[in-house]
Structure formats: C-alpha cells, structure tokens
Amino acid sequence: MEEEYIRLIFGLKLKQIRSDKKLSLFGLAKLTGLSKSYLNEIEKGKKYPKTDKIITLSEKLEVPYDHLVSLKLDKNLAPIGEILQSKILKEIPLDLFGIKENNLIDIIANAPAKVNAFISTIIKISQNYNLTRESFFLAALRSYQEAHNNYFEDIEEKAIEFAKSYHLDLNKTLYSKDLEEILIEEYGYTIDNKELSKHENLSELRNIFIPAKKVLLVYNTVTEAQKTFIYAKEIAYNYLNITDRLYTFPWIKFDSFDQVLNNFIASYFAGAIVIPKNNIVKKLTSLFAQKEWKPIELHKIIKSYNCSDETFYQRLTNILPKHFNIKNLFFLRFTHKHNSPSFRLTKELHITQQQTPHGNRNNEHYCRRWVSLQTIKDLENDNRKKSSYGIQISSYENTKNQYLVLSAASEDPFKENISRSISIGLLLSPHLKNKIQFFDEEIFTTKTVGVTCETCSVKNCTERVAEPRTLNRVLRNEEIENTVASIINSYK
Incomplete structure (x- = not known):
C-alpha cells in the first residue's frame, strides 16, 4: 500500500479525533509537547510520526495505539478511504484547474459526512448514466477549454515559431507534402500508406504511430485534408516534445488524462498551422464587413x-x-x-x-x-x-x-x-x-x-x-x- 495513502489516513484520523475532543492545533501542541507546525504536517498527510510520537499522541488523546495506526476508518470517514484507495484522485486532472490533492482532501475532512454524501451522489449518478472513464476525461478537457475560452496563446505562438523555423508561408495553403518532408527528413519518420488497408477490422482508424520504429501507418483512403491534419499532429508531438501521447486516431486506448490533454494540444497546434491565426482573422474581418x-x-x-x-x-x-x-x-x-x-x-x-x-x-x-x-x-x-x-x-x-x-x-x-x-x-x-x-x-x-x-x-x-x-x-x-x-x- 502506498506510503502516501497511509500518511493521509493517519492524518485524517488524527484530525477527526482532535476535532471530536474540541482541541485546536495549538491546544494539541500544548497537550502533547509536539510543535503546531509538525502536527499540521501530520494532519495534512505530509508526514508520518515515528513510534514514540504516536505513543505520545495515543496517551494524551486517550486513544488506543492500535486504533491510531489502523487503516480502518470510522463510518463517516470510510468513503474518503475508499476514494483514496481507489486512486480516483490520481485520475482527476486536479492540477489542470489549480487544485492540489491535499487541499481537496482537507476540504473533505472538514465536513466528511456532507462531502462524502455529495461524492457518493456523483458516483451513483455516473453509474446510472453509464458515464465512462473516457466521458469523464472528455468532460474535464471540455471544462478546461471553456475556462480558457478555447484559446491558447502559447500554442498559437509555437505554431508561428514552427512555420518560421521551417520556412512555411502561412499565407499559402498548406498541403501534406509540405509536412511529409519535415516528418521524414527532420524527425526520421517512415510513412506507410498500405499496411492499414490490409486489415478490414481497422477500417475506422485513420492512422497508427509505432514509436519504436518511428513508423506512421496511414489508411490509404484518407483525404488530402485529413492526411495534412494527421501529419500536422505528428509534427506537434515532436516539435512540442510531447512523449506521453496516444498512438491511434481515433483513439482506442488511453492510459491517463495527460494523453487525452496532449492529444488536444497536438490537434490545436495542427489547426493553428493549417488555418493560421492572422490569415483567418483577416478573412473573417472582410467577411463580417x-x-x-x-x-x-x-x-x-x-x-x-x-x-x-x-x-x-x-x-x-x-x-x-x-x-x-x-x-x-x-x-x-x-x-x-x-x-x-x-x-x-x-x-x-x-x-x-x-x-x-x-x-x-x-x-x-x-x-x-x-x-x-x-x-x-x-x-x-x-x-x-x-x-x-x-x-x-x-x-x-x-x-x-x-x-x-x-x-x-x-x-x-x-x-x-x-x-x-x-x-x-x-x-x-x-x-x-x-x-x-x-x-x-x-x-x-x-x-x-x-x-x-x-x-x-x-x-x-x-x-x-x-x-x-x-x-x-x-x-x-x-x-x-x-x-x-x-x-x-x-x-x-
């Protein structure tokens, strides 16, 4: 069992016992002789006390030692234990929204019964509506896009930087041959347009990337526009140094939210070089006028x-x-x-x-x-x-x-x-x-x-x-x- 999980459980139990006894952190520090900052670190799951410190806490709080070190939680904290043990918080892209896992746990611990009831409700709703891990990740990605008005200046600038580096004229229409040469010459790709068509059960896939050999398999019926977009995404993965990525499009398997997010970033980059910002703004301005x-x-x-x-x-x-x-x-x-x-x-x-x-x-x-x-x-x-x-x-x-x-x-x-x-x-x-x-x-x-x-x-x-x-x-x-x-x- 992860050390982090053990620390978090101990911290939650200590905080609950302290709260039940109506002790502040300052009061617990006075009672036990341990520093307030040290106790705070324990409750937040950042530190696990040594045996002599646990004995002190046990004696001063009048709680059995075995109860303190046990991983079994009281009924009102049990759902938190289930959430931590299931590693669901590792799946949720908290960092994307500026939230730290310990902060969320702290919120849960402050009102365990109500928050646990809320979390349980969300889980039951997701089960009733057959919400999958994929749909959850896509909803998180969509929220991320919406929070930024679906505009990412850093990717826009990288697309312009790339075009300058490779002497691509963004005022001219971009074609697959322009990008194919870069993939082969600059990034060592081999592009195969025949292999995928040999497999009837893969007819819904447009491409597969094989990282070990840097081979890009592209279905032979993709249109010129689709091929250009596929090549542009592959360039994005390389130019932006993205290694944690998906290997098929449409995807059939993913291991983490980061892969889903990186797929979006690569797609955004591709859109930004196929339809350059300054060029489309100029044309839309004329249209609207x-x-x-x-x-x-x-x-x-x-x-x-x-x-x-x-x-x-x-x-x-x-x-x-x-x-x-x-x-x-x-x-x-x-x-x-x-x-x-x-x-x-x-x-x-x-x-x-x-x-x-x-x-x-x-x-x-x-x-x-x-x-x-x-x-x-x-x-x-x-x-x-x-x-x-x-x-x-x-x-x-x-x-x-x-x-x-x-x-x-x-x-x-x-x-x-x-x-x-x-x-x-x-x-x-x-x-x-x-x-x-x-x-x-x-x-x-x-x-x-x-x-x-x-x-x-x-x-x-x-x-x-x-x-x-x-x-x-x-x-x-x-x-x-x-x-x-x-x-x-x-x-x-």
Whole structure:
C-alpha cells in the first residue's frame, strides 16, 4: 500500500479525533509537547510520526495505539478511504484547474459526512448514466477549454515559431507534402500508406504511430485534408516534445488524462498551422464587413484552406472569442445512422456559459427543427450531395435566447451508412449584430426550437417525434403543488 495513502489516513484520523475532543492545533501542541507546525504536517498527510510520537499522541488523546495506526476508518470517514484507495484522485486532472490533492482532501475532512454524501451522489449518478472513464476525461478537457475560452496563446505562438523555423508561408495553403518532408527528413519518420488497408477490422482508424520504429501507418483512403491534419499532429508531438501521447486516431486506448490533454494540444497546434491565426482573422474581418450575406463567400474562405468543414468550424471556436469578442457560442457534432430514429451528439463545446442546446443523457429525442439535424436529413435525402449546408436563426421556446447557427453535413468516410454534421451557434446579442454587418433577420429562416421533444412545449409541431412527457410531468407536479398550497391557505 502506498506510503502516501497511509500518511493521509493517519492524518485524517488524527484530525477527526482532535476535532471530536474540541482541541485546536495549538491546544494539541500544548497537550502533547509536539510543535503546531509538525502536527499540521501530520494532519495534512505530509508526514508520518515515528513510534514514540504516536505513543505520545495515543496517551494524551486517550486513544488506543492500535486504533491510531489502523487503516480502518470510522463510518463517516470510510468513503474518503475508499476514494483514496481507489486512486480516483490520481485520475482527476486536479492540477489542470489549480487544485492540489491535499487541499481537496482537507476540504473533505472538514465536513466528511456532507462531502462524502455529495461524492457518493456523483458516483451513483455516473453509474446510472453509464458515464465512462473516457466521458469523464472528455468532460474535464471540455471544462478546461471553456475556462480558457478555447484559446491558447502559447500554442498559437509555437505554431508561428514552427512555420518560421521551417520556412512555411502561412499565407499559402498548406498541403501534406509540405509536412511529409519535415516528418521524414527532420524527425526520421517512415510513412506507410498500405499496411492499414490490409486489415478490414481497422477500417475506422485513420492512422497508427509505432514509436519504436518511428513508423506512421496511414489508411490509404484518407483525404488530402485529413492526411495534412494527421501529419500536422505528428509534427506537434515532436516539435512540442510531447512523449506521453496516444498512438491511434481515433483513439482506442488511453492510459491517463495527460494523453487525452496532449492529444488536444497536438490537434490545436495542427489547426493553428493549417488555418493560421492572422490569415483567418483577416478573412473573417472582410467577411463580417460585407453588407449582404453571400454564402459563397464563406464557402470560398473554407475552401482556401486544406481542411475539413469540422476543422474549420472548430478553428472558429478558437478565433471568434479572442479576436472578435464573440464569446457566447456553442459547437456541436452530431452523427446519424441511416434510417435510425436517433441522432447522437458526439461532441459539444460551450464558450462563456452553458449555451442551449446541450448534451442529453436521458435517451430523449433532440429537436428536429435544429439546422444541425436538418442538414443531415438534406444530405441523406439527396444521394447526389457530397455535403449539405444550412443557416438559420434558432429561437429557443423556453428562453429568450436566439442563435445564428451555421451547419454542414457530410458522410463519414470511415463508417458505412453514417452521416455527421457540425454546427456553430452564435448568440444574437447587440455586439454580434454590430460586428456582423450583413446580419439581417429578414434574410435568415427563423425557427422556434426546443431542446428535446420530451421537454418541449411548442404546439402543433409537425417535426415532433415524441410526446412532451417530461414537460407534462413537471406541469402536473406544479399543478398538484399549487392545489396543495391553495388548500393549506384556505385553513389559515
């Protein structure tokens, strides 16, 4: 058993005994002859006392020696022991949010019953909703991104520094051949475009990196844009000296949160060299200054980069908050199996606040009025289309918020009969309307939307695929509550 765990358990027990006896640290120091700072270090789990000191504590506190050194905790501290022994605190990326493990333990120890009840509740909720370790890590990463408005100046600067070092002109479109040469000549890579295609069960993977031989296996059906992004990520791992990393994309296994975080950092770096900051800011500034909305102009900007629609929309979530002060936005990615009644929200990001809509874990049906779903339906209804695009103003029936939402849908090249859409929604604030000169409510389709059919109060909705049972239950409970209150008031 880890020494750290033993120290923490002893410290928690000592603190609990001292608190039960209504002794301050100063009082315990006076009683035992041990220094206050030394006792504080013990309680925080930083030091474990020698045998003679434990005997002193045992005698002065009138507690059996065996009880002090036992790893068995009292009932109200038992959940803390389970948490420490499970090493869950090692899994949580506390440092990412400026929290130290000992501080968290100290908080728990100060109100063990309440905090343990809260932690137990969180664990039960996660079990009921089948939250996996992967979904937990992704939620932590998403919170980290949102806390920084999804903009990381240090990575942006590293991308610019890299381009200068290797004489890459960031005002010109970047192609895979530009990066392949760097991977081979500078970092000693061997790139194999044939091996993966020999394995039918690996058709959903785009690449595998074999570190021992520095071999990069790339599936032979990846597009030029995908290949460029893959190469850019590999350069990021090398240029940023990242060794704790994932070896496949999409990932199939990870060992720690650091690997998930480093995958994000490498992806961010890749996006920053494929769609350079200064270049995209200049083009968006020109687009927003136009007096009339012309979809073809946005399409030209996207096509000026060697990237997918998803990479471009994701890059907007970096650039808009920082350089245009457009911070109230959301990013969504949906997937849909052909002829399935369900749409899956597989990725989401909310800048500044928890924008509507957000992920639903109750197996409820997302609103079919969303342009995110409509672009998928448009794509699937027209077999000739390689991709479909849409834009609308979404007015949420349960809030006063309206969003200008842009969406693009395409077939998943690695999964048969799967469509996907990516969308970015911008809150319609006075600032946004002033920033985007072409904005005119008359030229965009406006739809009143809900979040899920089960919670939506929109009447006579032709797109509804489920009754508002969740909403009806809430309304029924409110009606009962009002009736009970009325009866009580009648007796006053």
